[in-house]
Amino acid sequence: MEQPVREPEKKPAAAERPVVVSAVGLTKVFRDFWNRPKAKAVNDVDFEVREGEVVGLLGPNGSGKSTTVKMLLGLLYPTGGRLTVFGKSPRDVGNKKLIGYLPEETYLYKYLTAFEMLDFFASLFGLSKEERTRRCDQLLDMVGLAHARNRPVGEFSKGMARRIGLAQAMINDPAFLILDEPTSGLDPLGCREVKDLIKLLKKRGKTVIVTSHLLSDVEEVCDRIIVLYGGRVRANGGMEDLLTIRTNDTITVPKLPDDALRRIREIVKESVPDGEMTVRHPHMSLEDFFVDIVNEAKKESIETSGSRAGGAIADYLTGGPSDAKSVLESLTREEETPAKSLTRQMEEDAETAAQEAAKRKQEELFASLQASAPAPEEEKSEAERREMEAKMSEANRKLMDLLNRTPDGKD
Amino acid sequence: MTAYLAIVKLTCRSAIRSHIFRLLLILLLLSIFLLPQTLIGDGTPRGDVQIFLQYCLGFAGFILCVSSVWLACSEVSSDIETAQLHMIAVKPVRRVVVLLGKYTGVVLIHLALLLIAATVIYVFLSVRLNSSKFSEADRALLEEQVLTARAVYAPERPDFNALAQQELDRRIAAARERGQSVEQYQDDQRRREEFYEIRRELIATRGLIEEGDAVFWQYSGLPDDLDDEDIVFLRYTVYVNRYYTQDQNAVRGQWLFTVHYARPDDDGGETVVSDLAAMPEDDVLTSTRNEMPVPIRTSFFIRDGRAELGFLNKDTKTAELNFEEGKGPFLLVRETGFFSNYCRTILVLATGIVSITLLAASVAACLSLPIAIFFTAAYMLTGGLANYIVTSLPDAIDYQAEFAGQFGYKFGKVMLTMIVPLQDFFVSGRLASGELVSFGFIGGLFAMDVLVRTVPVFLFGAWIYTRRELALASKRG
Numbered sequence: 001m002e003q004p005v006r007e008p009e010k011k012p013a014a015a016e017r018p019v020v021v022s023a024v025g026l027t028k029v030f031r032d033f034w035n036r037p038k039a040k041a042v043n044d045v046d047f048e049v050r051e052g053e054v055v056g057l058l059g060p061n062g063s064g065k066s067t068t069v070k071m072l073l074g075l076l077y078p079t080g081g082r083l084t085v086f087g088k089s090p091r092d093v094g095n096k097k098l099i100g101y102l103p104e105e106t107y108l109y110k111y112l113t114a115f116e117m118l119d120f121f122a123s124l125f126g127l128s129k130e131e132r133t134r135r136c137d138q139l140l141d142m143v144g145l146a147h148a149r150n151r152p153v154g155e156f157s158k159g160m161a162r163r164i165g166l167a168q169a170m171i172n173d174p175a176f177l178i179l180d181e182p183t184s185g186l187d188p189l190g191c192r193e194v195k196d197l198i199k200l201l202k203k204r205g206k207t208v209i210v211t212s213h214l215l216s217d218v219e220e221v222c223d224r225i226i227v228l229y230g231g232r233v234r235a236n237g238g239m240e241d242l243l244t245i246r247t248n249d250t251i252t253v254p255k256l257p258d259d260a261l262r263r264i265r266e267i268v269k270e271s272v273p274d275g276e277m278t279v280r281h282p283h284m285s286l287e288d289f290f291v292d293i294v295n296e297a298k299k300e301s302i303e304t305s306g307s308r309a310g311g312a313i314a315d316y317l318t319g320g321p322s323d324a325k326s327v328l329e330s331l332t333r334e335e336e337t338p339a340k341s342l343t344r345q346m347e348e349d350a351e352t353a354a355q356e357a358a359k360r361k362q363e364e365l366f367a368s369l370q371a372s373a374p375a376p377e378e379e380k381s382e383a384e385r386r387e388m389e390a391k392m393s394e395a396n397r398k399l400m401d402l403l404n405r406t407p408d409g410k411d
Numbered sequence: 412m413t414a415y416l417a418i419v420k421l422t423c424r425s426a427i428r429s430h431i432f433r434l435l436l437i438l439l440l441l442s443i444f445l446l447p448q449t450l451i452g453d454g455t456p457r458g459d460v461q462i463f464l465q466y467c468l469g470f471a472g473f474i475l476c477v478s479s480v481w482l483a484c485s486e487v488s489s490d491i492e493t494a495q496l497h498m499i500a501v502k503p504v505r506r507v508v509v510l511l512g513k514y515t516g517v518v519l520i521h522l523a524l525l526l527i528a529a530t531v532i533y534v535f536l537s538v539r540l541n542s543s544k545f546s547e548a549d550r551a552l553l554e555e556q557v558l559t560a561r562a563v564y565a566p567e568r569p570d571f572n573a574l575a576q577q578e579l580d581r582r583i584a585a586a587r588e589r590g591q592s593v594e595q596y597q598d599d600q601r602r603r604e605e606f607y608e609i610r611r612e613l614i615a616t617r618g619l620i621e622e623g624d625a626v627f628w629q630y631s632g633l634p635d636d637l638d639d640e641d642i643v644f645l646r647y648t649v650y651v652n653r654y655y656t657q658d659q660n661a662v663r664g665q666w667l668f669t670v671h672y673a674r675p676d677d678d679g680g681e682t683v684v685s686d687l688a689a690m691p692e693d694d695v696l697t698s699t700r701n702e703m704p705v706p707i708r709t710s711f712f713i714r715d716g717r718a719e720l721g722f723l724n725k726d727t728k729t730a731e732l733n734f735e736e737g738k739g740p741f742l743l744v745r746e747t748g749f750f751s752n753y754c755r756t757i758l759v760l761a762t763g764i765v766s767i768t769l770l771a772a773s774v775a776a777c778l779s780l781p782i783a784i785f786f787t788a789a790y791m792l793t794g795g796l797a798n799y800i801v802t803s804l805p806d807a808i809d810y811q812a813e814f815a816g817q818f819g820y821k822f823g824k825v826m827l828t829m830i831v832p833l834q835d836f837f838v839s840g841r842l843a844s845g846e847l848v849s850f851g852f853i854g855g856l857f858a859m860d861v862l863v864r865t866v867p868v869f870l871f872g873a874w875i876y877t878r879r880e881l882a883l884a885s886k887r888g
Contacts, residue, residue, distance in 0.1 A: 030883075073501045075882035096503040107495040109421065111428035123417030124502040168498070 020176050020207045021049040021072060025081035028067050028231075041067040043231035044081065049209060051175075054202045056218035057211040059228035065211050066104065068228070069178055072209070073101055085176070097125060100174030104181045104211075106165030110154025114145055114164055117153055121168045139167040144193075158185035166194065176207045183217050192291050195221050219243070252282060414504045415512045422486050422516025429485070435478040439524060442470040443531045447539070456549040460557050461843040463536065468839035471528040472760045476833065479521045479764050480787050483771035486513045487876075488780040496881055506877040514772045514869075521764045529757045533750075556702060560752035560847040561644065561743035566628035568736075569617065575610035582609075618734030620724040625667060626734065627721035630742055635716040637744065643705045643712065645720070647740035650733045651697050661694040662726035668707050669719045686711075692725055697732070705742075718742065746847045755848040756838050762856050763836025767791070769865045770831065773872025777879075791833040797826035798834060831860045 028042040042064040049055050057065045070076040071083055074091040088095050109117060115136050122132040140146045143163035148156070153164055162185045169177060179198070183191040191214075198208055198221045212218050218225060225242060227235040235242055256264070261279060268277045426432045450462050487510065490496040499509055545553070582605075583596050596602050620626050637643070651660055668688045673681040688707050695701065705712060712718055720740065724732050734740065770790065775783040800823035835856055838848050 070882045073497075075497055075500060076880050093503050093505055096501060099501060101498075101501045103494070103497055105494070107493060107498055109425065109495060111425060112421075116424075120417050120421055121498070121502065124414045124499065124504050126413045126503075172502075 017051040017053075019048050019084075020051050020053075020086060021047070021209070022084045022087075023047050023068075023081065024083075026068070026071065026078055026083050027080035028064070028071060028076060029079040041231055042071070042078075042228075045228070045231070045233050047226050047233060047236055049207060051207050052202065052205045053224060054198060054208040054210065054222045056222035056225040057209055057228065058215065058218060058225055063228040064231040065228050066180065067231075069180055069209070069211060072178060073099070097172060098175040100169040100172060100177040102162075102165050102169040102177075102179045102182055104184065106161045108153045108156075108161060108164065111152060113150045113152055114140060114156075115149045117164060118167055118171060122171045125172045127172075135171055139171065143167045144190075159187055159190055162186050163190065166197075174206070177201060177209070179208065179210045181212055182210060183212060183214055189291060191217065255281075414502075415508050415515075418499075418504075418509055418512025419516040419519065422513045423520050425486060426482050426517070426520050429482075431485075432478065432482060435474055435481070436524070439471060439474045439478075439528060442474055443467060443528050443535070446470060447532075447535050456543065456545045457552055457557055460536070460540070460553060463539070464532075464557075464843040465839045467532050467535075468529075468756065468760075468842065469837055471525075471532065472763070472837055472839070475521050475525055475528070475760070475764060476767050476836075478524075479517055479768045480771045480791075481784065482520075483514065483517045483768045484775040484780055484783040484787065486517060487772050487775035488778065488783050491881055492779060494882075500881055507873050510772065510776055510873050510876050514768060517772065518765055518768050521768065522761055525757065525760055525764065529753075533753060555642065555704065555845075556644065557843065557845050558749040559745055559845045560747045560749060560755075561845050562634075562746045562847045562849070563646075564630050564633055564742040564744065565737075566630055566740065569613075571610050571613050574613050575606055578609045578613070579606050614736050617736045619731055620722060620733070621731045622724050622727060622729075625721045625723040627667075627669065627719055628740060630718040630720075631716060633713050633716045633718055633742065634744055635713065637709045637713060639708045639710050641709050641745065643709055644702055644743040645705050645740055646700065646702045646743060647722075647734065648700050648738055649695060649697050649722075650735065651729045652731055652733060658697075659699055660697045660729070662697055662724075662729055662732060663692060664695045664725055664732065665692045665723040666690040667721040667723055668705070668712050669721065670711060670714055671719070672714055688712075689723075702743075743846070746849075749845075752842055752845075752848055755850070755853060756842045758853055759836055759838050759848060759856060762853065762861060763833070766831055766836075766861045766865045767833070769861070769869045773865075773869040776872040776876035790830060793826055794830035794832035795834055797823040797830060798832035799823075801827055829864060831864050835860060 024046055026042055026045040027040070029037050030039045030041055032038045041062075045064070045068065057068065059065045067076060071078055072085060072090055074089070074096075077091075083090060085092075086095050086098060109120070112120065118136040118139060119132050122135055127135070137146070137149075140149055143166055145160060145163055145167070148160065153161065156164065162182070166179075166182065169179070179194075182194050182198070186194060195217060198210065201208055202221075202223075208221075210218060210222060219239065222239060224238050225235070226233055265277060265279075268275065446467050447463055450459075450466055453459075453462075490499075490513075496509070500506065540553075540558075579596075579602075583593055586593050586596075596605065618626055645666070649662070649664075651658075651662065666689070668690075669685055670688075671683055671685045674684045676682045688711065690706060720742075722732075722734065722740075726732065767787075771783065771787045774786050774790075777783075778786060800819045841848055
């Protein structure tokens, strides 16, 4: 049975983690040649990004998200307000050792080969030649461009350029990553890999800001979103906070017999007479479907040109030597320290216990639901009907409680 | 340092793999391989070699200067416009390091090309000299007048202001003696006009020689350690009458060499004695540059670093001969060999590349690519124009020139204090004439054209570059 317990919105310690980005009253006014104000791209914006968060910066074109990102990188300077990254000015050169940036368009030096380009960017971080070579090779393998190592990047397709852009953004194993439209131009397989990579980075405690027009991507990877419009923050909060429709419930169960389904309909109709109930089969996303097809084809060794599916995650990104596992497999691994390992083990144990408890309770609940399924109206007395209603109400309450509970059993 | 070297390497790679640079490289190769095959001098071995040196080195230097301007502007400016710099600016590298890295890359690649071009031209010259069947006389002439490095000594310039003042005072005194009115000289304006008129006349007639008359020039600062084996050369251009013409005539004249020295007299004191040595009367070609070895013992001719020579007009067909003031006659004394002078010429070109690239990079750090190229080209043209104005109107400031002349001269002077004249770096003409390119000259060029004129511009450009909002200048993203 599918795990129906909802993920926590935020780890309890999130608010206590150090602030990576702090914007207070951030304003950017573009001026014309005569210094007259031309456009207010960002208008009195306040937000914070804490360590380990994956934050989505959303907004339509012209909403100010690119301007905000460029201010974060020190490519534009704020007209007003205060903006700090790691507690310092975004223009602080030392800070940039901690930052990785994937621009919306990957501005490549077209005459360089893929390896030369990565090597160049690695040099800017002052890495030794051996370290540069090691990282470049691993990153090329990771983004599926090992076969194009010596091809000029000017010959790359858009997807390949995005992949090499992503590789350069991670050459320094950044603590804070800014990804501007990271999945733009990538095929579904690439999209999946990028999203998985973001999840991996999150597991390693990296801070990530993602801007994207593909909202499903953002929804999948982000803990929190900031929605900008007209240069102002229109919404800022946890994914669950902002997206949960509190007035509806969704219950996922194994396929029910028609009779049970009918009875559930009746219960719902009884509980919420004006409400509308929809029953349908869940379906996989098109992306999952596509990835499955490609994986099947790969098993049959069908060759393709251009970029290929990513290989092993670079070991310096996972914090240890690379094994042969694929990106997806590697996602389960975390950067380990003895303390972290112990904490993680405890968390996992608690999570497993809570999930099992929840699973048991859910099964009992559905069993009781089925057992207490109402008989035809004409066969019941008024007293029985009332008793049934009370039981259903109790069952509903328990179900709601259960669904709102976190895996570790806390509300 | 790793980052700096990476940017230098990137710039070199960018240059090598860019199409325009390759085109300029082809032009450079043409200038050093094909140009020597197509150039024909005046038919004499000396003329051929001179033309070869002057044009090949000059053209190669010009191509490299154009290329360095284009590449510096392109590397710095287009990187900002295409937003490629965003990828670098978000890395832990100071922008000034980025600018310096790009500058160094452009300079290095051009210096390497200059070295290659210079080597090829030198090898070509050597092959040409060895394979040609010159007569002994021609070969000797080449060795003495072209394949050498001679310091050039110009005659001392008379104090025309003092002479003009003396002449003015004499005229006033003469008028008083004759009982004429001197009222005209009491008005300051008119007196000044008269003074400058006299001065101009003195300059114009300084080298004017009527038939049977002679003019003498004095030289100082000549090396006093020369022995009789050292040959001193005389270079001069003489015109018929005071008006310049390209028409060449053969006129008769005679060169005179005088020496003044002290000789002990019977009273125990010293008497200054003048000796005169005259060259045989000969035909002299007018309106062209003549050069000849001085056929007098050097120890006789040059005493204590001083010398004096004169020209006696013996031509009966023409009214007067004219040695234009500022154009000689010059004495040339060998200082070093041709190879050394050749290397110095290359060093001057290298200084030019360093200076021009600094300028182009700093302009491109502030402006867009086409404007940066236009600005740099305009800067260099203005420098050239200013230099032309100032050298062609040497005395404009002194006399009552027209307003335009005065303005042009002052403008040129002001511009030259700030702007690097491009022609400063093209000394292949001097090399081809066997003139020494001294280290003093090179040091002066470096001090003035690089340190004083260009480095402040570069510092300003770097300041703007480090402060500007890169994303504002980007045409993408």
